[in-house]
Amino acid sequence: MKKNYLLGMALITSLSFYSCDKEVVYVQDGNGVESVADGAQIITLQVENGGDGLATRAGRPLFSAEAKQTIENVKLWICDGTGNVKYVKEISAWNTDDVSTVYTTGGHGRQTTIELTDADKLAAGTYKIYAVGYSNSSAYTLTDVTKVAKEGTFNENMVLPCSTAGEEIFAGQMELTVKQGKGFKKPVVLNRQVAGAFAYVKDIPFMEGAKYLKLVASAQNQSLILGSFNSVDLTGNGSGNDANVKYVVNGTNGKSGSETYVISTIDLNKWFTAIKDEDGDNLIDAGENWKNPHRPSGSPAAGTYPTFQKGSAFGGEFVIPFAHVDGKQTLTLQLTNAGGKVLRSWKVNLGSTDEQLKQTITCWNSGSTDWSTSLSGESANTYSLVRNHLYGIGTRMNDDPGKGTDPDPDPEPTDPDQPESLNNKQELVLKVNDNWEVIHGMELD
Template identity: 35%
Template sequence: MRKQVLFGAALLALGTAVVSSCSKDEVVIDNTPGVETPVEDGVQELILNMNSAGDGLTTRGGRPLYSSEAAQEIDKVVIKIIDRSGSGETNDKVVRSITINNWQEVSKQYTVGGHGRMYTFKLSKDQKVPKGTYEIYAIGYTSTDSSYDFGAYEILDDTNPFSYQTQTLISTTDPEAEEVFAGSIYRITVDADGNFALTDNPENNVLTLHRQVAGVIGYYSNIPTLQAGAPINDYVSAEYNYDEYVEGLKLRLVSSNASNKIVFAGFNSKFTETGEDYMYVVNGSNTNALTTNSIEFADGTEAYSFYEIELAKWFITGDVNHDGLLDVNDNRDKEGNRLDNWISPYSSIENLEFEEGSVFAGKFVIPFQKVKNSPKTLELQLVAENALRHNGGSEVYAAGSIIRSWTINLSSTDPQVKGPDGAGVHARTVSETTGELAVMNPDLEELANSYSIVRNHLYTVGTKGTNDYNPDTDEPQDLSKGQELILKVNDNWELIHKMEVE
């Protein structure tokens, strides 16, 4: 019986807030020192496990972000074995490249947790790597209609030195991120007999792929149509084109910064259970190709748009009861019968449902640093595409006006804001050249109102644990109240922040 190392690549997936332990959703093959597994003579056997612990109208290849439910739909994994022996012709070059195509088809379900997938592949006698020290590096992604182009990574071999990979979004006019996973075993050795040498540190024996992007979810109800304190009766009289104005309203989430480039390095391999060993890593940057397209915060400072929710796509005939709110009462008559005035634009997608009278948006986002001295990172806006006019022609709200806005804060007790010992928290950045982590500018302490968006964390306003509707767990954020909107960070991501609306 020959000792070997099993490379388990666990794709850390979306999970619900009720999941308390995620070890089975992450590191799925534990290579405890001393474990022996049969292997055919003359081969090096590797086992790769993927675990499934935007708005759905996207046409891209990556899966949409509908909830914090466990899922993964990538179809390709490319593994590179890099010579890190320190000398020789192939030092710091790729000596073996292993590609797994059609991941969902060629892999099989494995039983732990009920939703992981596993694929076993072997390096034949002619493909085996010789005695030496190696880094095992892998990226898992969607290969068609993608926001990224991994062509250059796929063909890396011993003719070129290996460098930590980056990806810049293909489109600068529509910079839509999608889910992608990566990780590495930093150093592992092959002995004179051609066997992978097990070590005392399990981290050195398990290849863990973690999500390299962040997620942002907004789930809202009771949406006001006017500024706070505005008398609704004045706007639903015959003097105003109120109905037409409401049809043009949208919710827009804007941010103080944005990224369009990802660095696949500085992996948090220690992270194996949600709520433990999590880190705050910004592995994204802005190449200056991104523009704000004249988007602004309510105070007039420059901003980037994350998502927009056209309210007319949810409330077909608008504010039918003319009470100044878009809510469930616009879809019910006095007897409580449905009027079909509210419908989800995602209604054609199987098992995707929302609370009646709510609206939703979800996006994957490349992480970005907070902006120094910025008073806020995220702001939700109620924007009028159509002007509200007097019949005489004068404008009450001009087209493009920000009618109302809410600051999106982290909770003051969120771990990203305050460490367990009360100390301040600073995010880390990733070096593209060395792959190492470095503390961000010491002036940029993470604050409740001004914070970074970090890798493998999910930021939610409102709660939606699964794609289907569950009245016990679905909790859209009520926008009619003056409370803060809270961001939460949740299971199966390193952290899910439920955020506050102010």
């Protein structure tokens, strides 16, 4: 699978200082090695997996484990060793051809080249390059990003309050040393900073008054921390085989209280014309009673909207990562009526062999404002939702598994994407996915 993180494979960069012999520096730009003009200092910023415009609000909706993104803005800044900002670049309308160009080497996405000239050139010394990719009208309070200015000072570990459960955002950094008369090339990778969770289910039990399927969590953070980045070019979308995979909870400002917090809500009336069981099998009737709520009216072009198996229902959201709560089930799927009364519920567990169960989780310590907290004790029932990992009920690797050829595909046992049956299930297996760094398969209990 192609990676779903924002790849600034950039900031493959070449900042060079030349003696009188006019040294020529070479930069790998994603299409091969090319020469750079004498004395040039160049940053090639590459954003991988450019997305396909399925967004309906600030940030894209989560419809699957597909590796993609739909950000509109990238901001880059360079700081010296004491935190003084020496260079700032803001890029808007990122996905337009006059701002960035398509590249296909090593993945797919868009790239642009930034040249540091005249007063912007860096002197010899040690620097850090930071970059953040975000959406227009973002749900995050981005003051700490937008206020970064040249000649100002910068302290990493930004705190970004969020007005929703979470929204996709990318960030990363690169450390570099510039030597007099020497150029360099080194990548910086911008990875997704949030987790994701979804439920893709079928065979939904019929219960009188049933209206919603809710994926609820034991905790919820309301702010995201940009820091402790995993600025690594990870291999495979959610394979989990990369040695550089990390397990980080970069959320803070948790909600107080003992109630559960709803991550996503599936309104069954949007997926079925009526909540009924006329054939007496104790399941909500599918067939002609089913509809795809994400299919536009009329005759939409194939491949321009998400498709789902007949009889299924889907709900998913990006989530600000949170640590597990001792003694509390982390995720639960609930079937409720309109008033919120729980008619049926399923525990959502990590599989017994999931790699996360072996890990010590790195967490943000809001008290000391650093990354000094380590969390152990992950279990199948009580587990953390960590950065750039996707936790899914059922298998759904693509927004449009049928590529638009069948807008309402009938279920086939050989299909790679499969909703999880809720019929006679006590546990749900949760699957976590990255490029997502890791795709976790969750189990229903």
